[in-house]
Amino acid sequence: MAKLCLIRHGQSEWNLANKFTGWVDVDLSEEGVKQAQNAGKLISEAGLEFDQAYTSVLKRAIKTLHYALEESDQMWIPEMKTWRLNERHYGDLQGKNKAKAAEKYGDEQVHIWRRSYDVLPPLLSADDEGSATKDRRYADLDPRTIPAGENLKTTLERVIPFWQDHIAPQLLDNKNVIIAAHGNSLRALTKYIENISDEDIMDVEIATGEPIVYDIDSNLNIVSKQKLGE
C-alpha cells in the first residue's frame, strides 16, 4: 500500500491580507511558517516516510514542503517542481482584495468565481505587467499554454497529466509521495482521485498546512483518508 500526502501551503501573506493570489509568487506569513513546521511534526509523529516530493514553482508551496521535510528529517528525498501544480490562475482578480471585490461585484458573483467548477474569472491581458508570459520561470512553455485566468476545470486539465505521467507511476511502484501545493490545484486533484462531482466539489475546502494522507492500493484506489492533527 502506498501513501499519498497532500499539503496545501501554510498561510501566505496574501491569505492574511485576503487577496486573490493565483500565480503571484507571495511568501508565507509568520503563521504560515508555523503551520508548515507543524505539518512536519504531524508527519513525523505519524511515522510517515516519503520517497518522492512534488511541488509547484511558487515559493509558498516550495517553502511549506521544505519546512515539513525539515521537521520530519527527510529533506534529502528527491523533489520535482512543476507549474502544473501551481494555484489556479486568478486572472485579473490577482492582487485584488476578496472582500472589496464582493462589495463591488456582489457576494454571489465572487463565490461563483471562487468555487464554480467551470466559470472563468476576468482574464488578465497578455500585456499586463503581471502576465506570466513575462516571467522567466515559464519561458520554456508554449505561450498558448500560459493561462490568462483559470477555473477549476482548466486547472484540473493541466494537473491531471502530471498526475498520470509522474505521481501515479510512483504510487504504482509502491512509493510514498508528498505533494505540497495550493488550495485549488489540490481541490482539482482531490476531485479527480476521489471522483467528486462538479457540484459537490464546490463545497470542498482544503485548510492551509493540514496534511491529508491517503492509503492507495495497487489499482490506485483509495483505501483510507486521514487528516493529520484532526
Ligand SMILES: O=C(O)[C@H](O)COP(=O)(O)O
Ligand atoms: O489564490 C488564492 O487567492 C488562494 O490561494 C485560494 O483562493 P480561493 O480560496 O479564493 O480559491
